[in-house]
Each structure stands twice: as C-alpha cells, then as structure tokens.
Amino acid sequence: MNGRRFSWSRWVSIVIKEFIQLKRDRLTFGMIVGIPVIQVLLFGFAINSDPKSLPTAVVSLDNGRYTRTIVSALKNTNYFRFVHEAASMAEADEMIERGKVQFVVTIPAGFERALVRGDRPQLLIEADATDPSATGPALAAVNLALTTALAHDLQGVTGDLAGGSSAVDVRIQRRYNPEGITAYNIVPGLLGVILTMTMVLMTGLAMTRERERGTFENLLATPALPVEVMTGKIIPYILIGLIQVTLALLAASYVFSVPIEGSLVLLYAVVLVFIAANLTLGITFSSIARNQLQAMQMTFFFFLPSILLSGFMFPFRGMPEWAQVIGSLLPLTHFLVLVRGILLKGATLPELYSSIWPILAFMGAILLLGLKFYRKTLD
Amino acid sequence: MNADLVVDVQGLNKHFGPRHVVKDFSLQVRRGEIFGFLGPNGSGKTTSIRMLCGLLTPDSGSGTCLGHDVIRETASIKREVGYMTQRFSLWEDLTIAENLDFVARMYGMRLRRKVVDDAIDALGLGSRRNQLAGSLSGGWKQRMALAACMLHQPKLLLLDEPTAGVDPKARRDFWEEIHKLAATGISVLVSTHYMDEAERCHRLAYIAYGALLTSGTVDEVVAQQALATWTVSGPDLPQLQVALEKLGGVADVTQFGNALHVTGTDADALDRATAALRASGPQRWERSTATLEDVFIHLMRDTKDNYQ
Ligand SMILES: Nc1ncnc2c1ncn2[C@@H]1O[C@H](COP(=O)(O)OP(=O)(O)OP(=O)(O)O)[C@@H](O)[C@H]1O
Ligand SMILES: [Mg+2]
Numbered sequence: 001m002n003g004r005r006f007s008w009s010r011w012v013s014i015v016i017k018e019f020i021q022l023k024r025d026r027l028t029f030g031m032i033v034g035i036p037v038i039q040v041l042l043f044g045f046a047i048n049s050d051p052k053s054l055p056t057a058v059v060s061l062d063n064g065r066y067t068r069t070i071v072s073a074l075k076n077t078n079y080f081r082f083v084h085e086a087a088s089m090a091e092a093d094e095m096i097e098r099g100k101v102q103f104v105v106t107i108p109a110g111f112e113r114a115l116v117r118g119d120r121p122q123l124l125i126e127a128d129a130t131d132p133s134a135t136g137p138a139l140a141a142v143n144l145a146l147t148t149a150l151a152h153d154l155q156g157v158t159g160d161l162a163g164g165s166s167a168v169d170v171r172i173q174r175r176y177n178p179e180g181i182t183a184y185n186i187v188p189g190l191l192g193v194i195l196t197m198t199m200v201l202m203t204g205l206a207m208t209r210e211r212e213r214g215t216f217e218n219l220l221a222t223p224a225l226p227v228e229v230m231t232g233k234i235i236p237y238i239l240i241g242l243i244q245v246t247l248a249l250l251a252a253s254y255v256f257s258v259p260i261e262g263s264l265v266l267l268y269a270v271v272l273v274f275i276a277a278n279l280t281l282g283i284t285f286s287s288i289a290r291n292q293l294q295a296m297q298m299t300f301f302f303f304l305p306s307i308l309l310s311g312f313m314f315p316f317r318g319m320p321e322w323a324q325v326i327g328s329l330l331p332l333t334h335f336l337v338l339v340r341g342i343l344l345k346g347a348t349l350p351e352l353y354s355s356i357w358p359i360l361a362f363m364g365a366i367l368l369l370g371l372k373f374y375r376k377t378l379d
Numbered sequence: 380m381n382a383d384l385v386v387d388v389q390g391l392n393k394h395f396g397p398r399h400v401v402k403d404f405s406l407q408v409r410r411g412e413i414f415g416f417l418g419p420n421g422s423g424k425t426t427s428i429r430m431l432c433g434l435l436t437p438d439s440g441s442g443t444c445l446g447h448d449v450i451r452e453t454a455s456i457k458r459e460v461g462y463m464t465q466r467f468s469l470w471e472d473l474t475i476a477e478n479l480d481f482v483a484r485m486y487g488m489r490l491r492r493k494v495v496d497d498a499i500d501a502l503g504l505g506s507r508r509n510q511l512a513g514s515l516s517g518g519w520k521q522r523m524a525l526a527a528c529m530l531h532q533p534k535l536l537l538l539d540e541p542t543a544g545v546d547p548k549a550r551r552d553f554w555e556e557i558h559k560l561a562a563t564g565i566s567v568l569v570s571t572h573y574m575d576e577a578e579r580c581h582r583l584a585y586i587a588y589g590a591l592l593t594s595g596t597v598d599e600v601v602a603q604q605a606l607a608t609w610t611v612s613g614p615d616l617p618q619l620q621v622a623l624e625k626l627g628g629v630a631d632v633t634q635f636g637n638a639l640h641v642t643g644t645d646a647d648a649l650d651r652a653t654a655a656l657r658a659s660g661p662q663r664w665e666r667s668t669a670t671l672e673d674v675f676i677h678l679m680r681d682t683k684d685n686y687q
Contacts, residue, residue: 010484010485010487013481013484017477018480019474020472020473020477021473024472025512046617079555153450213468213470213471214464214466214467214468215468215469216469217464217468217469218464218468218482220434221432221434221457222457222461222482222486223454223457223458223465223485223486223487224485278568313646320585
C-alpha cells in the first residue's frame, strides 16, 4: 500500500500552497510584521506591582544571634521568604542564576563582632533584577526594617549607636539589570507573548478555514495524508515566527537598548521549541473547533491566562499559589525565564534545562490530544 | 466479487446524531456505465457519495469501490476516484492554473505541466489561467472543478450535481464528454435534479429520505411504478387542477407547460374518478404514458418526510 507512505512532493506542494495563500492575504501579512514592532513599542512601558514573599537564600558566615535578628526582620517585611540556607556563596550564586531564588542575603564573617564594636559591618543583598518591578519594593523596605530591628537588639550594648543612623552598611547588588530598567524585562517577555498569540491563532485558523470554505473536502478526497496536511500547513508559520522574533529583537535592541548577553543561536533554538509547542496547540485547536470563530475563542481562552499568569503582566512570584500552579503549566511562563535568562543573564544550556522540559512536556500532551481529535473524514 | 462492478455496496447506514440519514443503502454500478443518482433535497445523495469515496465512514454495511474495501482501503479508493463536490471546493485565493497544478501534484502526476496546460486549454480558459478562481462565475467554477477531478484520469467519476448552474450549451458538451469517457470504460456516478440528464443515464437510482426507492433503466423505473396517466389541455386548467386534487383515485396532478398530467396508481379507479369531469369539461383529455418526471413526483409525494 504505497498510498499510506509520506510523500515529500505532496508535502512540498502543500507548503507552497500555504505560502501562496498567505502572500495573497495582505491583511494577515501586514499584521505579522506589524504586531511585533507595535507591541514592543507599546509595552515598553512599565507595569508596576508589589509582589511579596519572594524566595530568598541566606549565606551566613557568622552564626551569631544578630543573624537571626536580621533574617526575622527581613521576614517581617513580608517581602522575603527564606527558602534555603546556603553553605557557600558559590551555592547561593548558582541558585540565583537558575532563578530558584530572587535574593541572596550574605552575612559576612565577623559580622557580630564588628556590629557590637560599632564598626557598621557590611550586609550584602544580591537581587535578581531582571524583573525590576518584582525586586524594587522589597529592596526599598530593607533599610528601615533592619534599622528598627537592630536598634531594639543593640539597646544597652552600644547605646550611642542605637539612636540615629543605621548600625549596618547594607550593600545592594542588582544583578543582570543593574539600573532596574523595566523595558529590559518587558521587551523580552513580549517575544513570548507575540509568538503565543500569532502562532496559536494562525494555525488555529489554518485548518478551520479550509473546513469552513469547503476546501477541506477536496483536500480529504485527494490522497494527501493527515500528517502531510498538518505539518505542511505548519511550516510557513514557523518561518513567520522566526521573522517576528527577529523584528521584535531588532526593535528591542535599537529602541530600548536591551542587552543580548547570551548566545543568539541558543535563543533561536529555544524560540523554535516554543514555536513548535504553540503550533501544536494551534493545530489541535483547529482540529477540535468546528469553525474559525470557535478556533479564535479557544485561542483567547488560552491567551489570557498566558499573559496574566506567566509572569509577563505581574511578577510570577507575586501571584497567589494557585495562580503559580496554573502558570507553571503554560509554556509562556517557562519561555519568559528562558528568554530573560539568555538575553539578560547570558545563561547557557545547562542552566536552562529545567525550563525547557516543561515546554516539551506541554507539547507532547497537546500532540496526543490533537491526534485524538484529528478527523480523517468529514464526520 | 463481480469484476464488472466498479461500485458494489450493501446495507450502508449513516447517522448524524439521532438522524438516520442513509438507510440500508445498496448500489451496484457496472464498468463503463453512466449511473444517475436522483432524489429530493436532503435525501442523502451527497452523504452516500461521500461514503463511497471514503470521506465518511458508514456506521454499518460493507462493500467495494473499484475493488477496494470502502471502509478499510479508502486511501486506494481516493487515488483512483475522481470526486467532484457539490459545493465548489477548490481554493478561491489560488489562480486557475495554481489550483489545477496543486491537484495534479496531490496525485503525484507525471507530465504535470502538460496535463494542467491541456486541461486549461480544453476548458478554453487559456487566457485566464492566472485569474483567481474566486473571481470566476458560478458556472465556470463548476466547469473548472470538473476538469480538476478528471486530471488524474480516474477510473470512476463521482459527480455531485456537476451541472448545477451551468448553461445549456456547456451542459450538452459535458454530457457528450461523459458519454465519450464511458465508451472508454470509465464509469460515472452522477447526481442531478434535471430530468433530461436523468434520461441520458444508462441506469438510475432514486433515493428519498435516506432510502433507495427504485433503480434500473429509465424504462424500468417508469414501468415499475405502473402509473396510469391522462394529459389534459385546454382552458381553465388551474380550476380543473383544484377539482381533480379532491378526487379519490387521483394520485398526482401536475402542470407541465400548457397541460396537466393526471396520474393514478390504479388505472380503473383513475378512469372512474375522472369520468364526470372528462365528459363535462371544455378540456381535451388524452391517455398518455407516464414520464420519468411523473414517476419522481409520485415517488416524492408518496414518501413521508420522517424528519419532521
Ligand atoms: N455533516 C453533517 N452533519 C449533520 N447532518 C448532515 C451532515 N451532512 C448532511 N447532513 C444531513 O443529512 C441529510 C442528507 O444530506 P445530503 O447532503 O446527503 O442530501 P442531498 O441528497 O445531497 O441533498 P441536496 O440535493 O440538497 O444536495 C440532510 O438532512 C442533511 O441535513
Ligand atoms: Mg447533495
């Protein structure tokens, strides 16, 4: 039965047909180019919020009682949540790099002695500032909290210090985005938002459009196989996705001077994975939907939580737990971590695995669903 | 299996939700035969044709199309059958040439360019080959779709109302072409609502509300119903029609041009019922034989719409 074998020439003709149709659809074509540029420009402005309970690691090289005072003072601000006590600064560094914690508080050796002597010892707080709206309010609260807490503890020990100025010298180190520019955070995130919207929507419409216009019947009557049709329809959109990413990156880099610290090759590789996940979802939507309107509604049903719960609109860690659980199922959430990691932190592949596999898992699950729903006949 | 039967299906059934759309459908089409498929709107013609070429899976039943199983071997059927959909289903945003080229590629045709060029020339659309298909008039779309489904030289053509909206000249050309193809051994199953087309078929089948009511040659179909018929001409036919419709023994009264066809299933009963009017009226009454149209109208009146 050679009728069941994949035919490259049929596949190529389906790809060509899609390109021709796309070329004739001027409006869609304009949107593909327009959306990334316009959105990057529009969203370049900050959206501020006040997230609490951010994961923090502490590196305590001095185990005196003041360490506990400092930790509990920070905890009492509600901004910091101590999740880990790191043995070394290297370990803490790695955690911040992987995005496991937002802050690392380092209490240097000899802290207590210096404090009691009134030497104003240094207290180092490192912040992952890729998303400045997440770290800003927390850092602003640090000084006051520490001054009040230590003043109470130090009373009677060094009376003169307790009165006015701070007993410690808090050094804040913002990493990855030292100036706290919001556009640095928003613009890379937009890459993901743009891709989610256009990829899911356009493939969602691809199949339902054929069905609505009646041309699906003709396609079904030819020997073309479902897999040829499905993948053949996807190819043009992969290319479109890459064009969009390039346009958005150019806009980000020229208009907002967003740095590109990491490897562009790695970035595009990650983008391809993300595009694939979204296209899978789009094709699945278009197998389930009866018409274009339904496909559109399904896209928005998926798009809204993606925007709201992925950490694009609001800092991920500022959201309630249930929202974080939903958010962590969405590919966009992980894609944001990946893009910010590569663009701002210069992250490399090994640090990114933990964010890549959830996207792949999502894709696998959706693919199974899509194959289950693909209709080989008109019933 | 009979090698001369290109279509041989038994007991096909199809439901859409609770609606039983095709009921125990059996059909045999011989090689080189033009088989007409008739029936009122919504009777299940399109659904039956789709089941023959693998676009719909029957709920039950079995059979073969070109020797391939209609349930398991749809891929093979698709390669050898030319199916023309009732609704225009080529791509309106591709040009005529692009459409035909795409279809030819789907069937992996050798000499694709030549085949497509020949088809376009045969259609007489050479000068318009780069025009978008969507900008063609309805009749031209129909003719192009017909050309497209014959590109890959199928052994069996399944044509779903191929001449709807086509002008008389093109319709005659089409039927001449079909007869030529049939002479070379290609079989054609064609659905239509036109009586003149039905009469040009070698055999035909009539389906109503999902059930096959009758099949055979035109003469056989007419003979099977054994309708007695009077043709009435003269003045005041509308009033006469109203009067006739009230009579028992009269099955149908239909206006054909300037005459009324009065039919009944029982010749004696019809004669008795109409005797008074025949004697008194100013109209001229003639005995005639039932036409195919009389038969179909009778069949249509007889079957109840079970969807209401
Ligand atoms: N995909 C579908 N889903 C639900 N019902 C359907 C579907 N396709 C057809 N039907 C119903 O099945 C019945 C038969 O339809 P079909 O198109 O086969 O009729 P037809 O004989 O081709 O009519 P026409 O002469 O108008 O073309 C109709 O009542 C129609 O509403
Ligand atoms: Mg029909």
